[in-house]
Amino acid sequence: MKRSNIKQLAWRNLWRHKTRSWLTVSAIAITTLLLVFMLSFQFGTYETMKEQNLSLLSGFAQVQNPDFKEQPNLEHGFKIPEKWSQILDQQKMLAAYGYRAQTFAILSNLPDSRNRAVQIIGVQVDKEKLLSSLSQKVTRGDYFADQSVKMPIVLGKQLADYLELKIGDQLQLLGQDAYGSLAVELFTLVGTFDLNIPELNQQLAQIRLNDFQTLFAYPNQAQQLVMKSDKLPQMDLFAKSLFAQLQQTNYPQILLWRDWKDLQPALYQAIQMDIASAFLWYSALLLIVILIVVNTLYMSLLERHNEFALLHALGMQPNQISRMLALETLFLILLGLLLGWLGGVAISAYFIQVGINLPGMEEMYAQFGISGTLYPELSALSMGFVPAVFLMAWMAMSVVIRFKLSGIRPLTGRQL
Structure with a gap:
C-alpha cells in the first residue's frame, strides 16, 4: 500500500469515533493553550521583575x-x-x-x-x-x-x-x-x-x-x-x-x-527556584494528558485487533499497519497542538499589548521594585516546550505500536 493511501486511511479512521477523537484533541489543545500562555506570562514576569528591579539602583x-x-x-x-x-x-x-x-x-x-x-x-x-x-x-x-x-x-x-x-x-x-x-x-x-x-x-x-x-x-x-x-x-x-x-x-x-x-543573587536564585517548581507542575499536567492519549491508543489497539488481522490478510504488512496507527495518533496530537498553540499565542500577544493587572498585588510587587502591570513574553521556549514534549511522547508511542503489532498474524486475529 502506498504511503499516501496509508495517510488517507489513517485520517478517515480518526473520525470513525468522532467523540473520542475530539475529546483527545480538546485535552491536548487546552493543555497547550494553558501552558503556552502560562510560560509566556511566567517568563514575561521574570523579565519585568529583573529589568525594573535592576533599573532601580544596581x-x-x-x-x-x-x-x-x-x-x-x-x-x-x-x-x-x-x-x-x-x-x-x-x-x-x-x-x-x-x-x-x-x-x-x-x-x-x-x-x-x-x-x-x-x-x-x-x-x-x-x-x-x-x-x-x-x-x-x-x-x-x-x-x-x-x-x-x-x-x-x-x-x-x-x-x-x-x-x-x-x-x-x-x-x-x-x-x-x-x-x-x-x-x-x-x-x-x-x-x-x-x-x-x-x-x-x-x-x-x-x-x-x-x-x-x-x-x-x-x-x-x-x-x-x-x-x-x-x-x-x-x-x-x-x-x-x-x-x-x-x-x-x-x-x-x-x-x-x-x-x-x-x-542580585537573591533575585536570580528566587527565579531559578520558581522555574524549577513551575516546570514540575507543568510536567505533571503534561504527563496526565499524555497518559490520556496513551490510554486512547491502547484501547484502540485492543478494540481493533481483528481489524488489523484482516488488513494483514488483505496484504498490509505489520510495519504498514503500525505506521497507520502511528499516523492516527500523530494527526490527533498535531490537530490539538495547532489549535492550542494558536490560541495560546493569540492570548499572549493580546496581553503583551495591554498588560495584565492583578488587583491588590501592587503593594507586594512594589516591594520588589516592579509595577503592578505585568506583560507576557513569547519566546522559543514558551512556544516550543509543549509541542516538543508531545512529539517526543509520540515517537515513544510509535515504538510501542510497532512492537505490539509485530506479532500479528493474518486471519487468526491473535490477541495482541
Missing part, C-alpha cells in the same frame, strides 16, 4: 574593584580613565552608563535633635536619570533640577520624615574621607523619593558625584561603573568584548565585571 552590569564586593568602602575604588568615555560612547547597544561612589555617614538636622547613619551615593545626575528609575520616584521637590543650590541632596521619604526635614531645609553631613580625616558639610534638601521599599527609604541619600569627590577627598575616582542596555539579554552579547576593551586601555588596576546575577 543597573544591568557593573565594573568594580574586585575587593569592593566584600568591602564596599572608599579604599576599594578606581581612577576613572579618560579613554573609557570614548569606548563606552561607541557601544550602540549600551543605553546608559555612569559612575558612582558611596560611603556611610551621619545625617542630622541643624537643631541636632535627630540624626541617622545612612548610605551616601554620589551620582552623575544627567546620566543617572537614564540609568536609574529613582529619579522618576521623587514625590516632593525635584531631582537636582535647581542648579543654583550649592550642595543639594535627595533623601528617601521616610528618612526625611524621621529627620523632620522639608524641601529647602539644611542638614549636616558628618563622615570620614578617603584619608581618614573628618568630612563635614551642610547640604540643602531638594527632593525626597519613595521607592516603596522602607529599608531603602530609611537609609539612602544621593548627592552629586563631583560634590562627593570633593567632600571625601576622592578626586576623579569612583567605585562603580554602572551600565544598562535597552534589554537585559543584550548586555550578555557585548559584555566580554566591552570589558576587554576597557582593560586594553593600559589601565594598571585589576577590575571585576559583575553581571546582574552577581549583583
Whole structure:
C-alpha cells in the first residue's frame, strides 16, 4: 500500500469515533493553550521583575574593584580613565552608563535633635536619570533640577520624615574621607523619593558625584561603573568584548565585571527556584494528558485487533499497519497542538499589548521594585516546550505500536 493511501486511511479512521477523537484533541489543545500562555506570562514576569528591579539602583552590569564586593568602602575604588568615555560612547547597544561612589555617614538636622547613619551615593545626575528609575520616584521637590543650590541632596521619604526635614531645609553631613580625616558639610534638601521599599527609604541619600569627590577627598575616582542596555539579554552579547576593551586601555588596576546575577543573587536564585517548581507542575499536567492519549491508543489497539488481522490478510504488512496507527495518533496530537498553540499565542500577544493587572498585588510587587502591570513574553521556549514534549511522547508511542503489532498474524486475529 502506498504511503499516501496509508495517510488517507489513517485520517478517515480518526473520525470513525468522532467523540473520542475530539475529546483527545480538546485535552491536548487546552493543555497547550494553558501552558503556552502560562510560560509566556511566567517568563514575561521574570523579565519585568529583573529589568525594573535592576533599573532601580544596581543597573544591568557593573565594573568594580574586585575587593569592593566584600568591602564596599572608599579604599576599594578606581581612577576613572579618560579613554573609557570614548569606548563606552561607541557601544550602540549600551543605553546608559555612569559612575558612582558611596560611603556611610551621619545625617542630622541643624537643631541636632535627630540624626541617622545612612548610605551616601554620589551620582552623575544627567546620566543617572537614564540609568536609574529613582529619579522618576521623587514625590516632593525635584531631582537636582535647581542648579543654583550649592550642595543639594535627595533623601528617601521616610528618612526625611524621621529627620523632620522639608524641601529647602539644611542638614549636616558628618563622615570620614578617603584619608581618614573628618568630612563635614551642610547640604540643602531638594527632593525626597519613595521607592516603596522602607529599608531603602530609611537609609539612602544621593548627592552629586563631583560634590562627593570633593567632600571625601576622592578626586576623579569612583567605585562603580554602572551600565544598562535597552534589554537585559543584550548586555550578555557585548559584555566580554566591552570589558576587554576597557582593560586594553593600559589601565594598571585589576577590575571585576559583575553581571546582574552577581549583583542580585537573591533575585536570580528566587527565579531559578520558581522555574524549577513551575516546570514540575507543568510536567505533571503534561504527563496526565499524555497518559490520556496513551490510554486512547491502547484501547484502540485492543478494540481493533481483528481489524488489523484482516488488513494483514488483505496484504498490509505489520510495519504498514503500525505506521497507520502511528499516523492516527500523530494527526490527533498535531490537530490539538495547532489549535492550542494558536490560541495560546493569540492570548499572549493580546496581553503583551495591554498588560495584565492583578488587583491588590501592587503593594507586594512594589516591594520588589516592579509595577503592578505585568506583560507576557513569547519566546522559543514558551512556544516550543509543549509541542516538543508531545512529539517526543509520540515517537515513544510509535515504538510501542510497532512492537505490539509485530506479532500479528493474518486471519487468526491473535490477541495482541
